[in-house]
Amino acid sequence: MAKGKDIRIIVILECTGCDQKSVNKESSGISRYITQKNRHNTPSRLELIKFCPCCRKHMIHAEIKK
Known part of the structure; x- marks a missing residue:
């Protein structure tokens, strides 16, 4: 079993250009x-x-918070 937290995590990347255009x-x-x-x-x-x-x-x- 793994000890502690996972080293690899899943992240969501969002377009910075669409964020400004919205x-x-x-x-x-x-x-x-x-x-x-x-x-x-x-x-x-x-x-x-x-x-x-x-x-x-x-x-x-860029990475965003979940």
Whole structure:
């Protein structure tokens, strides 16, 4: 059995561009990805460049709280 907390945790990445556009009502939705990260290697918030189907281009997706 594993000791203590799990090292790898599931995180949700949300598009930063859609978040800003939702105020202006230009976007049809918010793009989200689900991935895992190693808590020991990346203790800070995760940011990855992923494709956003709402913006129709590659944007920065940042980790959000569950």
